[in-house]
Amino acid sequence: MSKDQITKNQFFRQVPGNIASDMDGEKVMLNIQQGKYYNLGELGGEIWELMKTPISMEKLVTTLLSQYDVEPNECEEQVTTFLNQLLEEDLILIEEQS
Amino acid sequence: MIETVIKTAYKAFGLTVLSEIALPELPTVQMKNGIYDILVEKKDLTTLWSTQKGKDDYFVINEEFILFRMPDIAIFLIQNGNRILVSPAQNTNEDQLRLYILGTCMGAILIQRKILPLHGSAIAIDGKVYAIVGDSGAGKSTLASAFLNRDYQLLSDDVIPITVNEENIPIVIPAYPQQKLWLESLNHFGMTSTNYQPIAERKTKFAVPIQSQFAAQRLPLAGVFELVKTEKEEVEIQPIENLERFYTLYNHTYRNFFIVDSGLMEWHFNTTAKIINKTKLFKISRPLSRFTAYELTDLILTTLNMEEKAHE
Numbered sequence: 001m002s003k004d005q006i007t008k009n010q011f012f013r014q015v016p017g018n019i020a021s022d023m024d025g026e027k028v029m030l031n032i033q034q035g036k037y038y039n040l041g042e043l044g045g046e047i048w049e050l051m052k053t054p055i056s057m058e059k060l061v062t063t064l065l066s067q068y069d070v071e072p073n074e075c076e077e078q079v080t081t082f083l084n085q086l087l088e089e090d091l092i093l094i095e096e097q098s
Numbered sequence: 099m100i101e102t103v104i105k106t107a108y109k110a111f112g113l114t115v116l117s118e119i120a121l122p123e124l125p126t127v128q129m130k131n132g133i134y135d136i137l138v139e140k141k142d143l144t145t146l147w148s149t150q151k152g153k154d155d156y157f158v159i160n161e162e163f164i165l166f167r168m169p170d171i172a173i174f175l176i177q178n179g180n181r182i183l184v185s186p187a188q189n190t191n192e193d194q195l196r197l198y199i200l201g202t203c204m205g206a207i208l209i210q211r212k213i214l215p216l217h218g219s220a221i222a223i224d225g226k227v228y229a230i231v232g233d234s235g236a237g238k239s240t241l242a243s244a245f246l247n248r249d250y251q252l253l254s255d256d257v258i259p260i261t262v263n264e265e266n267i268p269i270v271i272p273a274y275p276q277q278k279l280w281l282e283s284l285n286h287f288g289m290t291s292t293n294y295q296p297i298a299e300r301k302t303k304f305a306v307p308i309q310s311q312f313a314a315q316r317l318p319l320a321g322v323f324e325l326v327k328t329e330k331e332e333v334e335i336q337p338i339e340n341l342e343r344f345y346t347l348y349n350h351t352y353r354n355f356f357i358v359d360s361g362l363m364e365w366h367f368n369t370t371a372k373i374i375n376k377t378k379l380f381k382i383s384r385p386l387s388r389f390t391a392y393e394l395t396d397l398i399l400t401t402l403n404m405e406e407k408a409h410e
Contacts, residue, residue: 019364021371030367037344
């Protein structure tokens with residue numbers, strides 16, 4: 001999935017069965033079924049929390065822009081990369097909503 | 099006919115164990131007002147086993163209990179973190195029975211009580227505890243023994259119970275005053291094997307009682323050293339970092355296959371995260387070609403010294 005494939009109707013949410021904790025101030029996560037650990041980092045942890053309930057790409061970016069001093073383009077790019085990684089690992093899923 | 103069952107109270111892993119099976123490895127205690135933490139009793143579990151046993155030939159693990167059967171030894175049931183029922187097989191060997199009660203059963207009890215058991219030896223250095231973990235035969239007990247010969251104290255030589263206090267500091271609870279050493283290690287340390295009791299079936303491993311050098315106090319855990327064998331000639335130490343630390347702590351959790359099926363993976367994850375936040379983890383490579391226990395002792399002490407200086 002590339003950046004332009006994400007549409008306004010797509011909502012992202014966490015796949016259940018993953019639990020988060022804190023390691024040296026960064027968000028770390030465990031997939032209980034696979035026994036696999038992930039380091040989401042500080043910003044990744046924020047994004048992860050926002051996906052507890054389905055959220056659109058647009059809403060994610062605007063929320064982050066209001067909290068962090070970052071360029072909109074750069075922010076969107078980083079969020080896209082991060083979401084793609086999570087999708088690849090089956091940690092989040094996409095819901096189509098209109 | 100009236101049968102009288104005599105039960106004795108012992109202290110192990112910071113808990114009072116009331117047992118009808120004699121556990122001579124453990125120090126006895128006086129029970130206060132008849133209060134104990136764990137009850138060890140004999141009970142026929144053959145019917146329970148035949149109805150419960152599923153696809154696994156040895157273990158039944160769920161959120162309610164852990165049930166396991168060791169052929170020709172016994173069936174064991176561990177419940178609520180406070181009860182061990184033992185159903186001995188005919189002509190079972192008492193030494194074998196105790197090995198499982200003090201090992202796998204107590205490991206299950208600790209996990210059910212949400213006390214994290216690491217598999218290894220724990221030594222006290224300057225009021226802090228360092229855990230030496232590693233696979234079977236990695237040299238954990240031998241290294242611990244080298245520390246004892248240098249007048250450091252031992253908190254555990256097999257199962258290291260860890261709790262996290264209100265300040266999120268991991269605390270090690272002393273296990274019981276005994277070491278298990280291979281014949282080869284006894285020889286290296288100039289100890290005579292005929293002075294010690296061989297451990298059931300393992301004619302080359304011996305139980306060595308520790309008295310004055312047993313640390314009876316709970317102390318904070320400050321570091322974990324993972325011992326691995328190497329074909330190389332030199333001893334080597336390197337920090338374990340990032341997520342690798344979670345795998346190290348999971349791999350060296352005693353009887354870690356109990357955790358998921360007991361529904362305790364979230365607890366284990368959160369507990370190891372807290373341990374990681376307060377401790378340093380290192381991997382130590384031990385050459386197979388020679389006896390390195392004292393070399394490793396020096397290496398660990400030097401590393402801890404350097405760490406301390408770096409923080410000043």
